[in-house]
Amino acid sequence: MRPRTLLGTGTVAALAMTALVVTPAAAADHPVINEFSASTSGTDVEFIEVQAAPGTDLSGHSLLEIEGDAGSAIGVVDGAWAAPALDESGFGLLELTADDLENGTLSLLLVQGTAAVGDDIDADDDGTIDIDVDLTLVDAVAVHDGDTGEITYGTELGVAYDGADFAPGGASRVPDGTDTDTSADWVRNSFSLAGIEGSTATPAAGEAWNTPGAPNEVFEEQEPPTDPVCLTDGLTAIGAVQGEGEATTITTPVTVEGVVTGDFQAGGFDGFAIQDAGDDDPLTSDGLFVYAPDAPELVEGDLVQVTGTPSEHYGMTQIAGGALLDCGDAELPAPVELSLPIDDHESFENMLVTLPQTLSILEYYDYGRYGQVVVGTGADGTGRQQQPTAVADPGSEEAAAVAAANAANRITIDDARSSQNPDPAIHPGTLEEFTLESGFRGGDTIAGITGVLDWRFDTWAIQPTEAGTFAPVNARTTAPEIEGATLEVASFNVLNYFTTLGSRGAQTPEELERQEAKIVSAITELDSAIVGLLEIENNDGAALETLVAALNEANPSVDGSARWAGIDTGTIGTDEITTALIYQPALVSPEGEHAVLDASVDARFDTTANRPALAQSFRDLDSDRVVTVAVNHLKSKGSACEGDTGSPEQGNCNEVRTLAAAALADWLATDPTGAGTEGSLIIGDLNSYDHEDPITTLEAAGWTDLLGQFEGEEAYTYVFDGLLGYLDYGLADAALLPSVAGAAAWHANADEPSLIDYTMEFKQDAQDALWAPDAYRASDHDAVVIGLALAAEPAPTEPAPTEPSPTEPAPTQPTDPGAGEGTDPGAGPGAGGELPRTGGGPSAWLLLAAMLLLGAGGVLLRRRRA
Structure with missing residues (x-):
């Protein structure tokens, strides 16, 4: 621009000195702002270039950015920098960082003198620079975004100064130094960083290259060759591009040739994988990803040549942009057979591979959102993977070996899409649409999946091109029935059942209806006499009342009485969620008062972290036995606890949970309900795997882990990071243990993908429609069922008095055979399979045996209300 008085507006404190001096007009005989860049694709690359006759001294000159947006401090200095020195060619470059310059309306001034950020050069907002500004204006250029x-x-x-329909992000004077004081002096720069070091982009026809510190140049589009010819010489092997390391070492353009092995142009990857015949080097991959969002449609088997500069994109080698030639068709390379564990993924990056092993579906947490599942095997090459501390002691060599084997024996199957919540959801084994009739569960297997191995989102994954052999080996089951049980108790996590919408649980009435339907279905199918609930809203019993009402509506009794009832505790503790107990009044009745364990009862039970424990005794109406049930929800492993550094193997807050477990055992030993209980049961989510300190603490106090006893080391109720273990428990004290008939987890939740749960917030309509009002995926934890054999105690009989025979000893007092005396305590009910009791001499025992033989009573059957 020729020096002149500028128009503008401004606010706040003017620079009060002498008048702004305007130098005489002259074209190209004064320093000018020659090029600038304020906004580009990706992270902004920003600079201001000045140009003048070589040898011109710009000391004492400044470059200013002036605010121009409506509603802002118009006329205020947003940026101020000393003018750069000129090189021998007369160019001076001021390199800026991203966001130094605004992306909207702004003005750039070259002045003699200095100003500070925040100074106002138009305090009266009259559109004219104030006369009392002590600066000499040399040159200026501005961008107007159209607002x-x-x-x-x-x-x-402006937006359409050159016929385009958007404001320029940068511009160049062409030729250099031209100043006719009109927009015709300026050509907009390439927005796609063409000309910037490292960029392979090309300007659109008529745009200027970005040439910071160098002569300006307009791109003139060249006519493409009319008959492109595929090269026979000068090709670079893909293995040479990949190299033997983790990153390519080639930074100059190359031409490669390969067969398209994976077409990922749709779905967000915007490219395709190619593979050449190989270089016989086992350390280099023969596959490469080509990022080409504007490429013509390709299919697997096309032979192409691509010219471009190799680079690393978040750790994956690729070629972006450049020329693409279709050289006909070619036979696909045979996929490389890989078996877990894979020693060196990098040497197969973007190659076509197949996994012949039978792999179990381990993890599906990201399936609904990203279309990914993790598959793998246990350490022995089969089955699923276990949490290390579910099968081995924390810190042991065995636990470390399990962890290492887990990490080595897994890989992700992706869906070749980068979009979130994709529709349709693609089955990882069949590559067909996921439906309720053709879905999958954790533990189902896939063999022979084939696809391109790549590295995305910090994960090695197969982008499948050919379906594998899918086997639904882990079919759904109905609720477990404990053989020999007369009464069942269940622990059930209801996963944030909130009647208050918009908090942790349902966000809308429809979501609450869907959530409630699944929970009611699950509890109905369990049909246990007593159910401990976890993660129900702690709103003075309102959520519990709503759930009980829903259960009774879904399960009307024949006589019109309420089939279900809840223990009215009101608000317990201060957490948003709490524990609760429901029961069937036709089967049991509460005995005594409910009791709560919190820090006021025992300081070891930290209720700033743990939810308070809730205990209630129940009288079995069939046997007249009294059993106490304590439902618990200890602190999770997710967040840290103050003063508790946690454990590398056992997670955050391990000490908090361990102290709580010790307090719980001591508290229950005091009969806190005052009901004169004949045995106690701990249920709930203890947030600890069975070899961890809280559980071993309870075992040392005389409690028996029932899932471990009846289902063994491979028992589980939860899947985290693809690893199995159980956080949900049934533990019996020594008095109750002989009456335990069995325990089992119902795998209706942990093995199901969350895609079918009640939530609707992020799902597409087709995925919302996958919900069904059944028990499956009612929660993320599996329910635990404990069966008790509470046979009625026979009434003692009094034998008629007789005189002792001279040859027989006098009768002795009847003795208690003891809890499980002469039997394996882990063998369930039998001779010792009842609660400890006194009374009943030998004749009474004989009478009971006769009654059993005659079918007169006392048969141990699972009892459910009809």
């Missing part, structure tokens, strides 16, 4: 009420200072480059 109304905005002011610029200098030659204005």
Whole structure:
């Protein structure tokens, strides 16, 4: 621009000195702002270039950015920098960082003198630079983004100044130094960083290259060759591009040739994988990803040549942009057979591979959102993977070996899409649409999946091109029935059942209806006499009342009485979620008062972290036995606890949970309900795997882990990071243990993908429709069922008095055979399979045996209300 008085507006404190001096007009005989860049694709690359006759001294000159957006401090200095020194060619470059310059309306001024950020050069907002500003204006250029009420200072480059339909992000004077004081002096720069070091982009026809510190140049589009010819010489092997390391070492353009092995142009990857015949080097991959969002449609088997500069994109080698030639068809390479564990993924990056092993579906947490599942095997090459501390002691060599084997024996199957919540959801084994009739569960297997191995989102994954052999080996089951049980107790996590919408649980009435339907279905099928609930809203019993009402509506009794009832505790503790107990009044009745264990009862039970424990005794109406049930939800492993550094193997807050377990055992030993209980049961989510300190603490106090006893080391109720273990428990004290008939987890939740749960917030309509009002995926934890054999105690009989025979000893007092005396305590009910009791001499025992033989009573059957 020729030096002149500029128009503009401004606010706040003017620079009060002498008048702004305007130098005489002259074209190209004064320093000018020659090129600038304020906004580009990706992270902004920003700079201001000045140009003048070589040898011109710009000391004492400054470059200023002036605010022009309506509603902002118009006329205020947003940026101020000393003018750069000129090189021998007369160019000076001021390199800026991203966001130094605004992306909207702004003015750039070259002045003699200095100003500070925040100074106002138009305090009266009259559109004219104030006369009391002590600066000499040398040159100015401005960008106007088209919004109304905005002011610029200098030659204005507006939205359509050159016929385009958007404001320029940068511009160049062409030729250098031209200054006719009009927008015709300026050519917009390439927005796609063409010309910037490292960029392979090309300007659109008529745009200027970005040439910071160098002569300006307009791109003139060249006519493409009319008959492109595929090269026979000068090709670079893909293995040479990949190299033997984790990153390519080639930084100059190359031409590679390969067969398209994976077409990923749709779905967000915007490219395709190619593979050449190989270089016989086992350390280099023969596959490569080509990022080409504007490429013509390709299919697997096309032979292409691609010219471009190799680079690393978040750790994966690729070629972006450049020329693409279709050289006909070619036979697909045979997929490389890989078996877990894979020693060196990098040497197969973007190659076509197949996994012949039978792999179990381990993890599906990201399936609904990203279309990914993790598959793998246990350490022995089969089955699923276990949490290390579910099968071995924390810190042991065995636990470390399990962890290492887990990490080595797994890989992700992706869906070749980068979008979130994709529709349709693609089955990882069959590659067909996921439906309720053709879905999968954790533990189902896939063999022979084939696809391109790549590295995305910090994960090695197969982008499948050919379906594998899917086997639904882990079919759904109905609720477990404990053989020999007369009464069942269940622990059930209801996963944030909140009647208050918009908090942790349902966000809408429809979501609450869907959530409630699944929970009611699950509890109905369990049909246990007593159910401990976890993660129900702690709102003074309102959520519990709503759930009980829903259960009774779904399960009307024949006589019209309520089939279900809840223990009215009101609000317990201060957490948003709490524990609760429901029961069937036709089967049991509460005995005594409910009791709560919190820090006020025992300081070891930290209720700033743990939810308070809830205990209630129940009288079995069939046997007249009294059993106490304590439902618990200890602190999770997710977040840290103050003063508790946690454990590398056992997670955060391990000490908090361990102290709580010790307090719980001591508390229950005091009969806290005052009901004179004949045995106690701990249920709930203890947030600890069975070899961890809280559980071993309870075992040392005389409690028996029933899932471990009846289902063994491979028992589980939860899947985290693809690893099995159980956090949900049934533990019996020594008095109750002989009456335990069995325990089992119902795998209706942990093995199901969350895609079918009640939530609707992020799902597409087709995925919302996968919900069904059944028990499956009612929660993320599996329910635990404990069966008790509570046979009625026979009434003692009094034998008629007799005189002792001279040859027989006098009768002795009847003795208690003891809890499980002469039997394996882990063998369930039998001779010792009842609660400890006194009374009943030998004749009474004989009478009971006769009654059993005659079918007169006392048969141990699972009892459910009809």
